[in-house]
Amino acid sequence: MSSRPLEALQQEEEEREAALHAENVRLGFWVWLASEAVFFASLIGVYVALEGRSVAGPTPTDVFDLPVTTLATLDLLLSSLTMVLAVVSMWRRNQGAVKLWLALTALLGLAFLGFQATEYSGFMRDGLLFNTNVFSASFYTLTGFHGAHVAFGVAWIVGLLISAFRGHLRPEEAHKLEVAGLYWHFVDVVWIVIFTVVYVLGTAA
Amino acid sequence: MATAERALRLPEVRTAEERGFLSWLMTVDHKRIGVLYLLTSTIMFAAGGVEALLMRTQLIRPDNAFLGPKAYDQVLTMHGTTMIFLAVIPLAAAFFNYFMPIMIGARDVAFPRLNALSYWLYLAGAVILYSSWFLGGAPDAGWFNYVPLSDAFSGPGENFYILGLLLTGFSSIVSAVNFITTIINMRAPGMSLMRMPVFVWGTFLWSALLLFSAPPFSVALILLLLDRIAGTGFFVPAAGGNALMWQHLFWIMGHPEVYILAVPAWGIISEVIPAFARKPLFGYRGAVIALFAITSLSFTVWSHHMFATGMGPVVNDAFMVTTKLISLPTGALVFTWLLTLWGGRIRYTTAMLYAVGFLPVFIVGGLTGLMLATAPADLQLTDTYFVVGHFHYVAVGGILFSMLAAAYYWLPKMTGKLLDERLGKWSFWVTFVGFNLTFFPMHLSGLLGMPRRIYTYSPLLGVDVYNLLSTVGAYVLGVGLLLTIVNVVRSLASGRKAGADPWDARTLEWATPSPVPAYNFRVIPLVRSRDALWYEKHAADGDGRVRPSEEVAGAIHMPGLTYLPALLSLGLLVAAYGVNFKLAWLAALGGLVAFYSIFRQMFEADRGYLLEPRGESE
Numbered sequence A: 001m002s003s004r005p006l007e008a009l010q011q012e013e014e015e016r017e018a019a020l021h022a023e024n025v026r027l028g029f030w031v032w033l034a035s036e037a038v039f040f041a042s043l044i045g046v047y048v049a050l051e052g053r054s055v056a057g058p059t060p061t062d063v064f065d066l067p068v069t070t071l072a073t074l075d076l077l078l079s080s081l082t083m084v085l086a087v088v089s090m091w092r093r094n095q096g097a098v099k100l101w102l103a104l105t106a107l108l109g110l111a112f113l114g115f116q117a118t119e120y121s122g123f124m125r126d127g128l129l130f131n132t133n134v135f136s137a138s139f140y141t142l143t144g145f146h147g148a149h150v151a152f153g154v155a156w157i158v159g160l161l162i163s164a165f166r167g168h169l170r171p172e173e174a175h176k177l178e179v180a181g182l183y184w185h186f187v188d189v190v191w192i193v194i195f196t197v198v199y200v201l202g203t204a205a
Numbered sequence B: 001m002a003t004a005e006r007a008l009r010l011p012e013v014r015t016a017e018e019r020g021f022l023s024w025l026m027t028v029d030h031k032r033i034g035v036l037y038l039l040t041s042t043i044m045f046a047a048g049g050v051e052a053l054l055m056r057t058q059l060i061r062p063d064n065a066f067l068g069p070k071a072y073d074q075v076l077t078m079h080g081t082t083m084i085f086l087a088v089i090p091l092a093a094a095f096f097n098y099f100m101p102i103m104i105g106a107r108d109v110a111f112p113r114l115n116a117l118s119y120w121l122y123l124a125g126a127v128i129l130y131s132s133w134f135l136g137g138a139p140d141a142g143w144f145n146y147v148p149l150s151d152a153f154s155g156p157g158e159n160f161y162i163l164g165l166l167l168t169g170f171s172s173i174v175s176a177v178n179f180i181t182t183i184i185n186m187r188a189p190g191m192s193l194m195r196m197p198v199f200v201w202g203t204f205l206w207s208a209l210l211l212f213s214a215p216p217f218s219v220a221l222i223l224l225l226l227d228r229i230a231g232t233g234f235f236v237p238a239a240g241g242n243a244l245m246w247q248h249l250f251w252i253m254g255h256p257e258v259y260i261l262a263v264p265a266w267g268i269i270s271e272v273i274p275a276f277a278r279k280p281l282f283g284y285r286g287a288v289i290a291l292f293a294i295t296s297l298s299f300t301v302w303s304h305h306m307f308a309t310g311m312g313p314v315v316n317d318a319f320m321v322t323t324k325l326i327s328l329p330t331g332a333l334v335f336t337w338l339l340t341l342w343g344g345r346i347r348y349t350t351a352m353l354y355a356v357g358f359l360p361v362f363i364v365g366g367l368t369g370l371m372l373a374t375a376p377a378d379l380q381l382t383d384t385y386f387v388v389g390h391f392h393y394v395a396v397g398g399i400l401f402s403m404l405a406a407a408y409y410w411l412p413k414m415t416g417k418l419l420d421e422r423l424g425k426w427s428f429w430v431t432f433v434g435f436n437l438t439f440f441p442m443h444l445s446g447l448l449g450m451p452r453r454i455y456t457y458s459p460l461l462g463v464d465v466y467n468l469l470s471t472v473g474a475y476v477l478g479v480g481l482l483l484t485i486v487n488v489v490r491s492l493a494s495g496r497k498a499g500a501d502p503w504d505a506r507t508l509e510w511a512t513p514s515p516v517p518a519y520n521f522r523v524i525p526l527v528r529s530r531d532a533l534w535y536e537k538h539a540a541d542g543d544g545r546v547r548p549s550e551e552v553a554g555a556i557h558m559p560g561l562t563y564l565p566a567l568l569s570l571g572l573l574v575a576a577y578g579v580n581f582k583l584a585w586l587a588a589l590g591g592l593v594a595f596y597s598i599f600r601q602m603f604e605a606d607r608g609y610l611l612e613p614r615g616e617s618e
């Protein structure tokens, strides 16, 4: 074990293992996202199937505030951009920039959650509680699950930020940041579908 | 500086893996997880079997009063739910876990910790479902839990169904991600996709099916839970909801589910038959293509379970066509096995008996399936015992027989001890006769109009004798299955040593010692052909041993033990009870524990340890 060639072999082996692990994490995460996509597709399908079937209470046109939601959508889009910049900075081994862009992404994510909180409380004031009608139930369920994903993402990014400050997020471990980025873009894309189907098409009709 | 840092990161060296009781709670070894799956699913199978016997005892004669309607509904629902979600899927997971990584020449799965998580989530789901018996009553709306039988005004048991199956569904998705990644990324040098054993293809497609069918079902479960505890009306027509939506969401999972049960069975049969016919599988390529075709088509047929709901002739016809289409690749698979047997030098070991016994009963189940897929005929047959007979020919004759074949084939590898062949053959014949005696008469009572899911029947229906035969058959079947359990226990206590390759078999798992050491292969093998071991035994330049892919065998880096997967699923278990009893603090507590273990896991580096096996010659 202490002889030189074995030591060198061991090191080689370790590097190969680390590379394989990074590959596994990347691929595994894509596969996981496939099932997440089916999950959200089903929720959106349920929303559409029940659209316009509420027997009472406020309807989408009564409560939606499109300009504000558009701003929130732009905010989330922007956060995808800052996330990309964080990953690119990681590839360029610029740790300072990684921290900056990660912090910005987390802040933009928080802003989106803030938007959602004010939106929800406004709706509640308008009398749209969770179980008021099938619109409210399917709306809150769909956007609630999305919001929970955003919240999880923010916690994840904050975790990465803390590792970065402690010097644990080394360039060889770029995959850790890449999958967080992948997740973040996924959540963003889901929101764009929700925005289109629920908000834009829902009030256009 | 650099060496100091490296020394800090260098994992400790051990000469053996840990073995105590706690190590089972913390293990990440795919083989030990496989053993946990096997034990748990066998216990669940026994529970489902006892429930079946309770039902058959109630049905032994007309107007019997052994189980009342309330108890019958619970036993019926728990039987179906247990068999499908807690017995057969995890039984498949047991064999996949243990053998798939070895068959592709890997040391473990891609994510050993997630693998442990899958098991603990499954166990938590089983605990929730079975605790319902003691917490107000088991679910009683049937295994497909249709609304309005399961709506906010029905019994308390449905919550356990919902929460339990949410956890097992999550478990399945985690397994699926793990297995797919493993198969794509972790194959040994030379193990190209088209050299993989069909069993490994089975693992891959099983995972794909679960990956895409579990999420819609989870959505359905969540919505129903909200209807029940938060007063929403997703499935309540009076509130604008749609009751039929449950049926659609359920069967989008429910039909692929059939193949989730069947694909592992086909994988097993495709290993056992070539091993004992001593011939390569006939038409390997065709079999793989057929499996792919079945997997994709299985997502297009779900509404054949809903012919009677009034979807209209056009929709019915469409689903009738897609369903019948599936029988083509399935038929092709059957011919694959038949033509493998053709001209083989067959050895009728117990494993082979179960595999060959599988063929006729599976064909019968398939043919009655084609009858049911004919919409006009289905309107007559649906909800009768004909359906019960049909799907048990597939579920017991098809799937259970193949699992028994797998047990007789692979247990010697897992335990290192042979099973008794004489007792094994007895078990096969008793099981086979008991099986046909139980389920064949159900077709006849069904054709005579006996409805399913009813706790009793009238003597005027003229089905007494069929029910009597069924019940007698069920007890015979039970004895047959017990003989296998006795056989396993006896083999563990005093079985003869199996040796590495007791069957003169074909695939890589037989190139490892029995039981398989923690690291599977001392050196990762070099695969030179399909049926890698068989090739080395018979190729001109082969010496009967699988070649190593590298020269030097250093210490082996093993993943470290961890309690985090078990803790995560404990957190979710607690949270589920919190939701069930509407105790917000309990739900929050469980959620926090789960959240903690997820984040701990995400940001904690696993250094693992280095294993330097002593006195290992392989």
Ligand code: HEM
Pocket (backbone or CB within 6 Å): B049, B052, B053, B055, B056, B076, B077, B079, B080, B081, B083, B084, B088, B141, B142, B143, B144, B261, B388, B392, B395, B396, B399, B400, B438, B451, B452, B453, B454, B474, B477
């Ligand atoms: C081992 C021997 C078995 C026996 C004796 C047995 C017997 C029965 C009986 C008597 C019923 C009730 C029919 C009714 O009242 O409508 C039933 C239902 C059912 N069984 Fe089995 N069964 C066995 C194994 C299995 C297996 C291995 C599976 C699945 C993989 C399975 C899945 C089901 C399902 C899904 C139902 C329907 C439950 C429902 O309608 O909600 N059974 N079985």
Ligand SMILES: [Cu+2]
Pocket (backbone or CB within 6 Å): B254, B255, B258, B301, B302, B304, B305
């Ligand atoms: Cu089906």
